[in-house]
Amino acid sequence: MTVLVYFKANLGLSKVATEIVTYAKKIGEQVIVLTNGEADANTLAQYGNYGASKVLWDADTNTTDNQVLSRLIGSIAEQEGAKTIIFTHDNIAKAVAPRLSVKLRAGLVSGAVDLPNSEGLVKVNVFSGKANGFVKVSTENKIITLLPNSIQPEVTSTNCPVEAIKTDSGESAIKVLTTKKPEGEIPLPEAEIVVSGGRGLKGPENWGIVENLAKALGAATACSRPVADIGWRPHHEHVGQTGVAIRPNLYIAAGISGAIQHLAGVNGSKVLVVINTDPEAPFFKAADYGVIGDVFEVLPRLTEAIEKFKASSN
Amino acid sequence: MNILVCISKSPDTTSKIAFTDGNSKFDESGVQYIVNPYDEWYALVRALELKETLGGSVTIITVGGSSDEAVIRKALAIGADEAVRIDADPKDAYYTAIQIAEYAKSANFDLILTGKETINYNGSQVAGMIAEALSLPFVSLATKLDFSGSCFQLEREIVGGIEVVEVSGPVVVSCAKGMAEQRIPNMRGIMAARTKPLQIITAAGIEGQTLFVTYDLPPAKSACKMISPDNMDELVGLLHNEAKVI
Numbered sequence: 312m313t314v315l316v317y318f319k320a321n322l323g324l325s326k327v328a329t330e331i332v333t334y335a336k337k338i339g340e341q342v343i344v345l346t347n348g349e350a351d352a353n354t355l356a357q358y359g360n361y362g363a364s365k366v367l368w369d370a371d372t373n374t375t376d377n378q379v380l381s382r383l384i385g386s387i388a389e390q391e392g393a394k395t396i397i398f399t400h401d402n403i404a405k406a407v408a409p410r411l412s413v414k415l416r417a418g419l420v421s422g423a424v425d426l427p428n429s430e431g432l433v434k435v436n437v438f439s440g441k442a443n444g445f446v447k448v449s450t451e452n453k454i455i456t457l458l459p460n461s462i463q464p465e466v467t468s469t470n471c472p473v474e475a476i477k478t479d480s481g482e483s484a485i486k487v488l489t490t491k492k493p494e495g496e497i498p499l500p501e502a503e504i505v506v507s508g509g510r511g512l513k514g515p516e517n518w519g520i521v522e523n524l525a526k527a528l529g530a531a532t533a534c535s536r537p538v539a540d541i542g543w544r545p546h547h548e549h550v551g552q553t554g555v556a557i558r559p560n561l562y563i564a565a566g567i568s569g570a571i572q573h574l575a576g577v578n579g580s581k582v583l584v585v586i587n588t589d590p591e592a593p594f595f596k597a598a599d600y601g602v603i604g605d606v607f608e609v610l611p612r613l614t615e616a617i618e619k620f621k622a623s624s625n
Numbered sequence: 626m627n628i629l630v631c632i633s634k635s636p637d638t639t640s641k642i643a644f645t646d647g648n649s650k651f652d653e654s655g656v657q658y659i660v661n662p663y664d665e666w667y668a669l670v671r672a673l674e675l676k677e678t679l680g681g682s683v684t685i686i687t688v689g690g691s692s693d694e695a696v697i698r699k700a701l702a703i704g705a706d707e708a709v710r711i712d713a714d715p716k717d718a719y720y721t722a723i724q725i726a727e728y729a730k731s732a733n734f735d736l737i738l739t740g741k742e743t744i745n746y747n748g749s750q751v752a753g754m755i756a757e758a759l760s761l762p763f764v765s766l767a768t769k770l771d772f773s774g775s776c777f778q779l780e781r782e783i784v785g786g787i788e789v790v791e792v793s794g795p796v797v798v799s800c801a802k803g804m805a806e807q808r809i810p811n812m813r814g815i816m817a818a819r820t821k822p823l824q825i826i827t828a829a830g831i832e833g834q835t836l837f838v839t840y841d842l843p844p845a846k847s848a849c850k851m852i853s854p855d856n857m858d859e860l861v862g863l864l865h866n867e868a869k870v871i
């Protein structure tokens with residue numbers, strides 16, 4: 312069986328891309344990677360290490376437009392005889408995969424967290440992470456979008472050939488005027504460690520202690536909903552049932568009460584650390600490690616301890 | 626401007642999540658349904674704001690049984706002009722999207738809005754599927770939506786940032802936080818909603834593509850280990866040696 316893996320190229324080796332190539336290799340014999348945009352051929356060849364037999368690289372179609380990409384991916388899937396397509400569950404897949412699902416009559420499983428089980432059912436988070444569902448795809452063609460951090464990338468082979476391709480996937484009906492990307496920040500959904508602040512931080516001027524800890528850990532920053540609503544932090548940092556759902560290896564919650572709607576967006580995290588002055592805060596019930604204390608004292612101390620640890624382990 | 630807003634019901638955010646029939650069905654007993662927050666707070670309210678400045682009408686549509694009429698009336702109370710219910714069990718996102726697309730084909734909408742996802746299935750699927758079925762452009766995860774001249778100006782969330790785009794209608798847009806502020810229906814709205822038109826349509830005969838076969842609940846967390854606020858070295862040690870996350 313041939314499995315097609317799609318991701319938008321970037322210059323480095325992308326961790327989430329190595330995850331989906333590994334995933335594809337575990338469900339199919341032959342894995343073909345399709346990518347587009349600016350990239351480095353030597354880096355692309357490294358996806359062979361994770362199981363790709365070749366990489367098809369369309370450098371000229373440098374877009375994330377969902378209409379153009381669904382034509383590109385659809386035609387390559389047909390040409391290569393791939394009946395299963397794997398994406399990482401990012402904002403590109405959220406737009407492209409549903410289109411392809413209709414175009415190719417391919418049942419779509421979005422936000423998978425595991426390989427298909429022995430009955431071929433794919434596990435996904437439902438009810439904002441409060442439960443898991445097991446999905447059967449009834450069509451011959453299938454599309455799975457995999458949540459980041461759901462599988463460990465595995466090196467099983469060596470570099471593979473990279474074929475430059477030229478395609479005609481048409482024009483985009485949507486005109487991109489500008490793009491705003493904050494420099495140097497780690498995108499929240501991909502971050503392995505997240506430090507998050509709630510109303511207990513008292514005001515936006517106090518976020519330095521959250522940022523310092525994040526910096527020491529190489530972590531992304533997040534916040535609770537009221538914090539984004541009152542404008543202390545940007546909306547894209549709001550995690551929870553009505554914000555971004557994340558599943559990092561480590562989530563550190565500072566001054567957040569742990570309301571059910573907040574937990575819904577973070578309870579997929581492997582390890583939860585909670586810092587709160589109130590021993591009755593509901594977050595402690597969901598936490599792995601708890602510190603009853605004042606964030607203004609605990610966060611700087613924790614930052615210092617992390618820095619000391621990093622310095623000694625280097 | 627004629628706007629179609631796709632509405633889904635979802636369990637209230639504080640609902641207890643449990644399953645029945647051998648873990649194959651969501652246990653609805655005692656569950657209060659609300660309009661899915663993304664559909665209500667962002668898609669519907671922004672549609673009403675556009676109508677208020679540009680004129681036109683706002684139609685809401687849902688695929689569901691007669692028990693969904695409570696959430697339909699709520700959306701009408703917030704200010705939608707009329708409602709359409711496609712009378713069927715929404716088997717999966719594909720089934721739902723194709724039903725809505727079939728209806729939209731016969732009407733003339735300049736804009737079709739959905740929430741970015743439902744808070745029960747979190748699939749983010751329906752909007753993109755409607756767009757493909759109607760061969761329309763699709764702006765996903767929009768946080769801002771305006772109309773001037775002859776086209777829409779939008780901001781949307783992309784991987785690691787925001788993109789500002791422009792597109793002529795008709796277009797399908799999925800709405801995320803930032804679009805609008807929640808509106809609480811007033812008494813007049815609630816009264817008016819009772820008499821607003823609700824059209825019930827027979828579903829098109831199509832099959833779904835996916836099926837939720839079973840569910841389970843994540844294992845209960847073991848007790849939280851407490852660490853003294855004066856001993857952050859201990860916490861770092863545990864995160865390194867025991868949890869192995871740093």
Ligand SMILES: Cc1cc2nc3c(=O)[nH]c(=O)nc-3n(C[C@H](O)[C@H](O)[C@H](O)COP(=O)(O)OP(=O)(O)OC[C@H]3O[C@@H](n4cnc5c(N)ncnc54)[C@H](O)[C@@H]3O)c2cc1C
Nearest residue numbers: 509510511535536551552553566567568570572573588606
């Ligand atoms: C439909 C719906 C959807 C929602 N969606 C979301 C969502 O997606 N995400 C979300 O986060 N919320 C969401 N909420 C809101 C949620 O219910 C809570 O109100 C919110 O999460 C609380 O934010 P918080 O913990 O920052 O603030 P608070 O509840 O005010 O808690 C602040 C905490 O900080 C502690 N604290 C105070 N001072 C200090 C100090 N010096 N040191 C240490 N700790 C201190 C307090 O003990 C308290 O526990 C939603 C609500 C509804 C109704």
